[in-house]
Amino acid sequence: MATTAPDSKTIVLITGANRGIGFEIAKHLSTSLDKSYHIILSGRRLSSVESAITTLRSLPNLHASTTLEPLTLDLTSDTSISAAAAQISAKHGHLDILVHNAAIASSSLFTHVADPHAPEIERGEWHSVFDTNLIGPALLTDKLLPLLSASPKPERKIVFVSSKLGSINYTFNEANSRNFDLDYVTRHYTEYSASKAALNMYAKHLAWRLGHAKEGGGEKWKVNAVCPGYTKTGLNDFKGTQEPWEAAEIVVRVVQEEGGPTGTFRDKEGEVPW
Numbered sequence: 001m002a003t004t005a006p007d008s009k010t011i012v013l014i015t016g017a018n019r020g021i022g023f024e025i026a027k028h029l030s031t032s033l034d035k036s037y038h039i040i041l042s043g044r045r046l047s048s049v050e051s052a053i054t055t056l057r058s059l060p061n062l063h064a065s066t067t068l069e070p071l072t073l074d075l076t077s078d079t080s081i082s083a084a085a086a087q088i089s090a091k092h093g094h095l096d097i098l099v100h101n102a103a104i105a106s107s108s109l110f111t112h113v114a115d116p117h118a119p120e121i122e123r124g125e126w127h128s129v130f131d132t133n134l135i136g137p138a139l140l141t142d143k144l145l146p147l148l149s150a151s152p153k154p155e156r157k158i159v160f161v162s163s164k165l166g167s168i169n170y171t172f173n174e175a176n177s178r179n180f181d182l183d184y185v186t187r188h189y190t191e192y193s194a195s196k197a198a199l200n201m202y203a204k205h206l207a208w209r210l211g212h213a214k215e216g217g218g219e220k221w222k223v224n225a226v227c228p229g230y231t232k233t234g235l236n237d238f239k240g241t242q243e244p245w246e247a248a249e250i251v252v253r254v255v256q257e258e259g260g261p262t263g264t265f266r267d268k269e270g271e272v273p274w
Contacts, residue, residue, distance in 0.1 A: 009038040009065070010153060011095050012255070013088065015073060015140070016102025017041035018048040020233040021161065024248035025099060025255070026068075030056050035256065036065040038092075042073035042084065042102075075102055075136025076128075085143040094150035097157040097255055100137045100199075104129060105192040105235045126191055133195035138202055155222050159254050160203045162225040162265065165189055166196025169273035180230070200225055200265060200274055207263035222260060226251050227267040 012029060016022040018041065029037045043049040049070040056068055071087065074080040088095055106125045141158065148156045164170045165185060171193065172182075185193065207223035228247035232240040240247075250268045254260070265272045 009036045009067070010097060011038045011040065011088075011092055011151075012097040012099065013040040013042060013071070013095055013144070014099045014101055015042050015075065015137070018043035018045070018052040020235070021228055021231060021244045021247045021251070022099075022101040023052050024244040025101060025251050026052070027056060027059070027245070028248050028252040029255070030066045030068065031059060031061045031063055032252075032256070033063065036063070038067045038069065040069045040071050040088065042071040044072070044074045046070060046072045073140075075140060076131045078139065081136070081140050081143055084140070085147065088144070089147055093147070094152065095144055095147040096151045096153045097159070098141065098144055098148060099159045099161070099251065099255060100141075101161045101251075102132065102136075103161070103192075103195075103235065104132045105189060129191040129195050130198070133192070134198045134202065137199065141206065154220065155258065156220055157222045157255060158203075158206065158224075159251060160199055160223075160225040161251060162200055162203070162227055163193070163196045164227045164267065164272055165193040166198075166200050167265070167273050168197065203265075204263060204274065211262055222262045224254055224260075224262060225265040226254050227265070227272055229267060 014022050014026055017026050017039075022041075026039050026041050029035075029039055041049050041052055043052075049072070053068045053070055056062065069091075071084055072080065073084045106129050137160070148158070170176055171185070203223060203225045207221070210221035210223060211218040213221075228250055229242055230236075230240045231242050231244055231247040232238040233244060250266070254266065265274055
């Protein structure tokens with residue numbers, strides 16, 4: 001049974017938290033010795049989220065005050081987004097931190113060329129990637145802004161887990177070409193990269209809009225994008241160069257920082273060009 005968080009706890013919602021980087025973000029926070037968290041783990045399948053929570057509750061170093069809550073959330077469904085926001089509102093009345101982690105990758109640009117249904121397949125895949133990686137997060141954010149505005153904490157935080165592949169300047173800079181195979185990226189991750197570039201723009205717009213709110217309080221908003229790095233997850237068939245727990249560290253750093261900047265795009269080494 002989900003536990004309602006007392007006001008002293010920091011309430012965090014993590015999307016796509018049942019596995020991979022999202023799960024490791026939840027794991028880092030649930031074992032943090034510095035703060036007390038109520039962590040809402042969300043995913044499309046409730047059974048998968050509940051299984052992740054069971055694993056976290058069995059950790060020997062789980063913080064004694066950590067509470068965990070499952071939430072069914074499908075970012076491609078308006079009904080699901082509305083229901084998730086309503087559930088958080090009814091149980092807690094506010095939200096302190098939102099971590100947009102859920103994402104998918106797909107590629108159809110060269111695999112279906114000979115298929116007579118290629119146009120329909122490609123359009124569907126483009127829609128699917130943008131729906132999950134951009135449109136869903138944007139609509140979820142809009143639904144949760146009133147709850148984030150109601151946060152009693154000194155700062156309200158929104159963190160977008162993005163990718164340097166969404167940075168045109170970084171991806172096509174020859175100095176970075178040794179870090180990845182550009183031919184492979186442009187064949188397999190065009191939709192994904194484009195969706196992350198769009199997500200980055202949305203994050204920047206949101207940071208500006210909230211930071212310059214006419215009603216005041218802009219200094220309380222911290223909206224940032226983070227690239228966790230090339231990580232072994234299901235998104236890339238586990239071909240990354242680091243483990244999910246390593247990738248989660250930079251996200252957690254941004255989540256936990258106090259008095260930090262807003263409107264930035266960062267990785268573990270520092271600022272990333274938009």
